[in-house]
Amino acid sequence: MAEKTASRSKRLMTTGGIIFLVLGIALYFLKAPMGLTRKIYDLPVFLIIIGICSAIKGFTAKDKTEEEAALAGKTFTEFLTNNAILLAMLVLVVVICILQPRFMQIRVALDILTQSSPKLIMALGICFALLIAGTDLSAGRMVGLAAVISASMMQTATYANRFFPDLPQLPLWIPIAAAIVACMLFGALNGFIVAKYEMHPFIATLATQVIIYGVCSLYFDMPPNNSQPIGGIRPDFAQIGQLRLFNGLWKGFPGISILIPIALVICVIIWFILNKTVFGKNVYAIGGNREAAVVAGINVFRNIMFIFILASLLYGIAGVLEAARTAGATNNYGLGYETDAIAACVVGGVSMSGGIGKVGGIVMGVLIFTVIQYGLQFINVSPMWQQVIKGVIIAVAVAIDMTKYRKK
Amino acid sequence: MRKVLIVTLMLMLALGACAHADDVKIGACIYRFNDAFMLRFRQAMQAESEKLGAKIELADGQDNQSTQDEQVDAFIADGVNVLIVNPVDRMSSQSIIDKAKTAGIPVVFINREPTEEMLATYDKAYYVGAKAEESGTEAGELVASYFKAHPEADKNKDGKLQFILLKGQNGHQDMILRSKYSVEAVKEAGIEPVELAGAIANWDKLEAMKIMNGFIMSIGPENIEAVIANNDEMALGAIEALKAQDYNTGNPEAYIPVVGVDANASALEAMDKGEMLGTVLNDADGQGSAAVKLAVSLAKNAGAEGADGKYIWVPYQKVVRGEKQ
Numbered sequence: 248m249a250e251k252t253a254s255r256s257k258r259l260m261t262t263g264g265i266i267f268l269v270l271g272i273a274l275y276f277l278k279a280p281m282g283l284t285r286k287i288y289d290l291p292v293f294l295i296i297i298g299i300c301s302a303i304k305g306f307t308a309k310d311k312t313e314e315e316a317a318l319a320g321k322t323f324t325e326f327l328t329n330n331a332i333l334l335a336m337l338v339l340v341v342v343i344c345i346l347q348p349r350f351m352q353i354r355v356a357l358d359i360l361t362q363s364s365p366k367l368i369m370a371l372g373i374c375f376a377l378l379i380a381g382t383d384l385s386a387g388r389m390v391g392l393a394a395v396i397s398a399s400m401m402q403t404a405t406y407a408n409r410f411f412p413d414l415p416q417l418p419l420w421i422p423i424a425a426a427i428v429a430c431m432l433f434g435a436l437n438g439f440i441v442a443k444y445e446m447h448p449f450i451a452t453l454a455t456q457v458i459i460y461g462v463c464s465l466y467f468d469m470p471p472n473n474s475q476p477i478g479g480i481r482p483d484f485a486q487i488g489q490l491r492l493f494n495g496l497w498k499g500f501p502g503i504s505i506l507i508p509i510a511l512v513i514c515v516i517i518w519f520i521l522n523k524t525v526f527g528k529n530v531y532a533i534g535g536n537r538e539a540a541v542v543a544g545i546n547v548f549r550n551i552m553f554i555f556i557l558a559s560l561l562y563g564i565a566g567v568l569e570a571a572r573t574a575g576a577t578n579n580y581g582l583g584y585e586t587d588a589i590a591a592c593v594v595g596g597v598s599m600s601g602g603i604g605k606v607g608g609i610v611m612g613v614l615i616f617t618v619i620q621y622g623l624q625f626i627n628v629s630p631m632w633q634q635v636i637k638g639v640i641i642a643v644a645v646a647i648d649m650t651k652y653r654k655k
Numbered sequence: 656m657r658k659v660l661i662v663t664l665m666l667m668l669a670l671g672a673c674a675h676a677d678d679v680k681i682g683a684c685i686y687r688f689n690d691a692f693m694l695r696f697r698q699a700m701q702a703e704s705e706k707l708g709a710k711i712e713l714a715d716g717q718d719n720q721s722t723q724d725e726q727v728d729a730f731i732a733d734g735v736n737v738l739i740v741n742p743v744d745r746m747s748s749q750s751i752i753d754k755a756k757t758a759g760i761p762v763v764f765i766n767r768e769p770t771e772e773m774l775a776t777y778d779k780a781y782y783v784g785a786k787a788e789e790s791g792t793e794a795g796e797l798v799a800s801y802f803k804a805h806p807e808a809d810k811n812k813d814g815k816l817q818f819i820l821l822k823g824q825n826g827h828q829d830m831i832l833r834s835k836y837s838v839e840a841v842k843e844a845g846i847e848p849v850e851l852a853g854a855i856a857n858w859d860k861l862e863a864m865k866i867m868n869g870f871i872m873s874i875g876p877e878n879i880e881a882v883i884a885n886n887d888e889m890a891l892g893a894i895e896a897l898k899a900q901d902y903n904t905g906n907p908e909a910y911i912p913v914v915g916v917d918a919n920a921s922a923l924e925a926m927d928k929g930e931m932l933g934t935v936l937n938d939a940d941g942q943g944s945a946a947v948k949l950a951v952s953l954a955k956n957a958g959a960e961g962a963d964g965k966y967i968w969v970p971y972q973k974v975v976r977g978e979k980q
Contacts, residue, residue: 347873355872362865408920464689474689476860476888478921489899501900573861573895575921580861624869627852 264302271295364510369588372561380601381448385456390581393426393566398576406479427563434559438552488571534601679709682730699943736954761953791833795840820853821884863892887922890915933975
């Protein structure tokens with residue numbers, strides 16, 4: 248019986264994939280003659296991609312042992328609860344595609360990935376604090392700090408309201424480094440108060456958050472700028488966030504935003520750190536059971552310092568990218584980003600009680616959030632309703648997660 | 656008895672000082688110092704006071720009405736001859752008017768307008784500001800005149816203007832009036848406006864950029880004929896989103912006219928580059944100097960010169976630059 252289930256799910260995936268693939272190819276060639284171009288847009292391409300992925304997965308899936316198969320195939324309802332948020336997202340995507348067929352465009356998919364990228368960088372930073380059963384409320388304000396510092400030194404020589412009127416045109420790396428180092432200093436402060444005084448990260452980072460905003464506002468208020476939004480950003484700096492690779496590779500191809508590869512690289516590095524280094528193991532160990540970690544001889548102080556500094560490095564990068572992408576900055580940049588990042592982590596299966604969480608899950612969490620937000624905006628759902636829906640998603644996702652762990 | 660005498664004497668002295676034209680002392684309450692627009696306003700007021708030989712003292716209300724009320728009390732206790740107040744909450748202006756009335760000194764409100772009923776309760780209460788509806792009208796006119804001068808701007812050739820409206824903070828008087836009157840102005844110019852989509856972007860560049868990006872994707876840039884924003888920051892956010900789709904980068908085939916309000920430095924630069932069609936200048940300098948002039952003349956009992964009843968309206972100015980004109 249169990250054997251049957253295993254092979255059946257494998258077969259289902261393979262055949263499903265091939266059906267999608269064939270359908271996609273057929274539609275691809277038929278859409279123009281059938282006059283569907285303006286009705287289904289790039290749907291065929293998406294079908295082909297889904298088909299190929301599904302088929303490959305079906306082919307390469309290992310034959311499950313009896314026990315595993317029994318576990319995996321247990322019940323249909325369990326499958327539903329385990330993937331409820333993902334399924335809800337898929338339903339939403341289908342609904343949006345019906346309501347507004349323009350959603351089925353490659354450029355929309357790329358746009359969603361672009362918007363996910365800075366959020367992913369934030370989430371990867373904050374996940375360290377979550378993994379040691381903490382949190383980091385200062386993340387958003389660090390984004391603002393990095394954005395303001397980098398933008399303030401990256402204005403064109405001719406701009407009327409320059410932040411530093413006599414500043415020469417600096418090489419790109421100086422302001423970027425300055426912004427990131429400033430963030431890392433505050434990260435070190437976070438780490439120090441958490442590790443040294445064993446303060447709960449919630450309080451420690453709350454204090455730092457307020458300090459950072461104050462410092463950033465003071466800097467931003469320096470004459471002659473006096474709290475005016477920073478503009479007149481140098482094009483070479485803006486390119487760091489706006490460059491599109493392979494733009495116009497074929498007609499109508501919008502290009503791949505530079506943010507996507509940046510986020511991918513960071514993602515790989517963080518995955519490596521968490522899974523393949525001693526530091527990564529220590530993070531899980533401290534989060535799982537702090538006392539045990541101390542007894543096992545892990546230097547908790549050093550590890551916690553490193554966690555917050557590494558996280559602030561990522562926030563700094565996100566802040567610089569945000570300034571470059573929008574070609575501007577104010578001290579309000581990054582407001583509330585930490586809650587979005589925490590929410591994405593939690594939806595992606597990171598436990599607030601520490602020790603549990605995977606990079607893959609975080610990527611999923613960020614994508615789910617961005618797709619839902621983007622989709623709701625796409626069909627013009629009021630921002631107030633968007634908030635309500637976002638809150639419901641967080642609550643439902645965590646509730647499902649909790650029941651899962653409780654069963655174990 | 657002696658006390659009464661002393662108080663009367665002091666009052667007479669104070670009144671004497673008031674009548675003396677040369678040392679007018681103005682107490683000015685600003686709702687929040689780190690507001691870019693109010694900064695320009697403050698600088699204009701200081702310059703004008705210096706020119707007229709009046710003393711001006713400024714107080715930062717820190718966006719808190721009770722702090723500001725205390726500052727008004729302190730100014731009155733300090734013996735200023737006239738108050739200039741930029742209320743934190745315009746609906747709480749009545750208590751400030753009452754304080755000024757009790758002290759018998761004139762009060763000039765700036766930038767945030769008390770209701771007509773409030774101003775009517777005291778003969779020496781005035782308001783200097785700009786009519787928000789005018790900024791809306793002028794922004795609308797900028798779009799309408801561009802649309803008329805450039806037949807290619809009517810992308811679907813239906814003679815109507817399909818536009819996107821980016822709005823400021825919900826419920827803000829400027830947001831309501833600018834939104835309403837910019838659309839009215841397009842209608843006045845004989846073009847039927849069609850609002851493809853409108854959204855609240857809270858005066859914010861980043862938020863406007865995200866929202867505009869969504870509209871570009873869902874509506875398609877080829878279907879958008881104009882973007883009207885309640886302020887420049889949001890207009891600039893929309894332009895960043897357009898630039899990411901290779902719009903408004905100099906190619907006349909891919910251009911959507913965008914207008915804002917404020918005429919800040921970034922907007923002027925964007926206009927120079929031809930990325931932005933135009934903006935409307937909210938004349939902080941003009942309003943600042945008009946407020947001080949009025950205050951000084953009231954303090955000298957010289958009447959309210961140039962006032963229209965209890966109001967002085969400083970007009971907005973259209974700003975258009977670059978080759979797209």
